[in-house]
Amino acid sequence: MIKVIDVTKTYGKGESLFTALYKVSTEIPAGASVAIIGKSGSGKSTLMHIMSGLDRPSDGEVIVNGKSLVGLKPKQVDAFRSSEMSFIFQAFFIEANQTCYQNVLLPLEIAKVGRRDRRKHVLEALRAVDLEDKVDSLAGNLSGGQKQRLAIARAIVNNPKLLFADEPTGNLDSATGDIIIDLLFKLNRERKITLVIVTHDLELAQKTDIQIYLKDGEIEKTVAKKRQHRTSPNSSKKVVRMV
Amino acid sequence: MYISDQIRRAGRSLRSAKARTLLTALAIAVGAFALTLTLAASNGAQSFVNNIISENFDPAELIVVADKNVISGGGGAEPTEYSGNFGSSLSNGGAITQIKRLTDSDIEKIKNIYGVESVREDIAVNLQYITRPEQKKYVATMQSFSPFLKPELAAGDIPRPLTGKQVLLPEGYISSLGFSSAQAAIGQTITVAVKKPTTIPTTPQTLAQSAVQSADDSVLEEFTIVAVTKKASTSQPGTELYLYTSQDAARALNDITTEGTDNFRAYTSIYVKVEDGENEDKLNAVQTEIEKHGYFAQSVKETQEFLTQIIDVLQGIVVAFGLIAIVASIFGIVNTMYISVIQRTREIGLMKALGMRKRDIGRLFRFEAAWIGLLGGVIGAGIAIGLGTALNPWITKQLNLGDGNKLLIFDPIQIGALVLILVVVAIFAGWLPSRKAAKLDPIEALRTE
Numbered sequence A: 001m002i003k004v005i006d007v008t009k010t011y012g013k014g015e016s017l018f019t020a021l022y023k024v025s026t027e028i029p030a031g032a033s034v035a036i037i038g039k040s041g042s043g044k045s046t047l048m049h050i051m052s053g054l055d056r057p058s059d060g061e062v063i064v065n066g067k068s069l070v071g072l073k074p075k076q077v078d079a080f081r082s083s084e085m086s087f088i089f090q091a092f093f094i095e096a097n098q099t100c101y102q103n104v105l106l107p108l109e110i111a112k113v114g115r116r117d118r119r120k121h122v123l124e125a126l127r128a129v130d131l132e133d134k135v136d137s138l139a140g141n142l143s144g145g146q147k148q149r150l151a152i153a154r155a156i157v158n159n160p161k162l163l164f165a166d167e168p169t170g171n172l173d174s175a176t177g178d179i180i181i182d183l184l185f186k187l188n189r190e191r192k193i194t195l196v197i198v199t200h201d202l203e204l205a206q207k208t209d210i211q212i213y214l215k216d217g218e219i220e221k222t223v224a225k226k227r228q229h230r231t232s233p234n235s236s237k238k239v240v241r242m243v
Numbered sequence B: 001m002y003i004s005d006q007i008r009r010a011g012r013s014l015r016s017a018k019a020r021t022l023l024t025a026l027a028i029a030v031g032a033f034a035l036t037l038t039l040a041a042s043n044g045a046q047s048f049v050n051n052i053i054s055e056n057f058d059p060a061e062l063i064v065v066a067d068k069n070v071i072s073g074g075g076g077a078e079p080t081e082y083s084g085n086f087g088s089s090l091s092n093g094g095a096i097t098q099i100k101r102l103t104d105s106d107i108e109k110i111k112n113i114y115g116v117e118s119v120r121e122d123i124a125v126n127l128q129y130i131t132r133p134e135q136k137k138y139v140a141t142m143q144s145f146s147p148f149l150k151p152e153l154a155a156g157d158i159p160r161p162l163t164g165k166q167v168l169l170p171e172g173y174i175s176s177l178g179f180s181s182a183q184a185a186i187g188q189t190i191t192v193a194v195k196k197p198t199t200i201p202t203t204p205q206t207l208a209q210s211a212v213q214s215a216d217d218s219v220l221e222e223f224t225i226v227a228v229t230k231k232a233s234t235s236q237p238g239t240e241l242y243l244y245t246s247q248d249a250a251r252a253l254n255d256i257t258t259e260g261t262d263n264f265r266a267y268t269s270i271y272v273k274v275e276d277g278e279n280e281d282k283l284n285a286v287q288t289e290i291e292k293h294g295y296f297a298q299s300v301k302e303t304q305e306f307l308t309q310i311i312d313v314l315q316g317i318v319v320a321f322g323l324i325a326i327v328a329s330i331f332g333i334v335n336t337m338y339i340s341v342i343q344r345t346r347e348i349g350l351m352k353a354l355g356m357r358k359r360d361i362g363r364l365f366r367f368e369a370a371w372i373g374l375l376g377g378v379i380g381a382g383i384a385i386g387l388g389t390a391l392n393p394w395i396t397k398q399l400n401l402g403d404g405n406k407l408l409i410f411d412p413i414q415i416g417a418l419v420l421i422l423v424v425v426a427i428f429a430g431w432l433p434s435r436k437a438a439k440l441d442p443i444e445a446l447r448t449e
Helices: A044-051 A074-084 A100-110 A115-128 A144-156 A174-190 A202-206 B003-015 B018-056 B104-111 B204-217 B247-258 B280-292 B300-343 B345-353 B358-399 B412-429 B431-439 B442-446
Strands: A002-011 A018-028 A033-037 A059-064 A085-089 A162-166 A194-199 A210-215 A218-224 B061-065 B086-090 B096-100 B116-121 B124-131 B138-144 B153-156 B166-170 B189-195 B218-229 B243-245 B269-274 B296-299
Touching: A002 A044, A018 A044, A018 A059, A018 A210, A018 A218, A033 A044, A033 A202, A044 A059, A044 A162, A044 A194, A074 A085, A085 A144, A085 B345, A100 A115, A100 A144, A100 B003, A100 B345, A115 A144, A144 A174, A162 A174, A174 A194, A194 A202, B003 B018, B003 B358, B018 B300, B018 B358, B018 B412, B061 B280, B104 B116, B104 B269, B116 B247, B124 B247, B138 B247, B166 B189, B189 B247, B218 B243, B218 B247, B243 B247, B269 B280, B280 B296, B296 B300, B300 B345, B300 B358, B300 B412, B300 B431, B345 B358, B345 B442, B358 B412, B358 B431, B412 B431
Parallel strands: A033 A194, A033 A210, A085 A162, A162 A194, B138 B243, B166 B218
Antiparallel strands: A002 A018, A002 A059, A210 A218, B061 B269, B061 B296, B086 B096, B116 B269, B124 B138, B124 B189, B153 B218, B166 B243, B189 B218
């Protein structure tokens, strides 16, 4: 579960001061699928960075799975990110001249997973995205959709509780994008991974349990689906919080 | 991240930029190549000098002369005062130089110095010829045998000490003197002829007379062959065909050839054996004492140092060039690593997003630099070893070092240490770029547009 309380983020000083987020508070229950929607410059990426500990708020509090990220040392935040969460990006960020295996291996190496279990984990993650047969292929030879599936395999190999997806379909055609979206929601359902999608694609946003609309650094509205989330029926009641 | 994983990842990212990696490594390879060859050549020269010294000189002995020019390599910057006991000696150019000699009274004085065990004169007699019945006559030089020498033998045994008219015959004379084998020569005798000094003729008539007379001036001696010596590559150059005999016999022959001349019982150099002379302090004490009496003494170690001085200077010059090449290659590594960091900004951002620690990212790039250093070191040293090993026999032959000696001696420990130092230098060069990578802001790095 992610709790964001009165988070403000400013850049610069004096006259050039820019407020990216202003007193943003929201709550994402464990296992939910959430979309953060807004135009470019609305602060949606900044919010994601702050939720994931990549960035620190200028003011306010972020609590992830019961831990306050603001008070942690950089080293502890790194360890926390390595074990609890993961990312996929619009531009995939896979290493083209490494094999699929080596790409998926990276989070396991960072988390110091024992050498014996690595292959098993990597193959399992590739199977989940249906790329098992490409294990030894160079990542650069994959198609766009396959590259994003590879990125998803890399994101889930460490069994994270939280998955941040930054415009996951932005570089894909709609048919391929749909496959990726289906895959993400399947992981959300079956593995109970909390899914946070940052997007400006309203159609995609409609498929999530909760939609947080951001405008000029503030939350415009939060919409929750009427259907209760299966895994966390209690927390979903508190979801709607208008600002 | 485990260090082993980092090392492998670093190696992999280098492989993805093969040309760049190789070119950067080649800069270090130039330095490594020069340094490897220099080290090998200096090892070879050092061992050549050491072999000559240790097989020809007793470390417990001092070489003592009356004339400083003999041991200091002709450093005659100051005029030498003339005194009675000068003799003449042929210098390399054929000019006759005057050299102050040591006489019996000098030797007696030196013998009485505390700590001196024994004294032997360095005697080399130019024989008129050596021969055997019904064989040709051959010119030869006979030298007093240093008890320290342990020449390799083709046959026989060296009695210790060598006494009377016993002789060690070089293998080269065996067939010339009509022996079927070295073994066959043992116990046989050879005839040694020495010539009495002729008085200098004053008129043309006496010149002609003296030529006739000269045959009668020869003194013939019979020597018994006790051993046949092999040609050793480490024998003092020029002494390969020397016959060795006992101190007494050599002195007797020398007396015959010099009687009535300035050179009679006058020696250019003598060897002074010091009691416990292996102990450097005792050797130095005796050396100081001898020099107080107005003589000049040099220990084997000093001779060695004199010979290796030149080697050291040449070595220093090449080492300096090698170091310059390595310093230049540091900038190459810094440059390459900066490019690598910039090219992989997104990868670094991703690794940070996935929770990789600053320290680990810095280390990843330092390992990359280390790989470049290792690659350069191995390439440079490898080419040097390959080329050196291939050309060694030819170079050795050209320089006439004699068999058993090599110009280049590659020491694996030395080369290993050199490569290790290069790796450390490379890591040092990768320090700034790796810090840049570690400090990179992941949000900036991951910005798509």
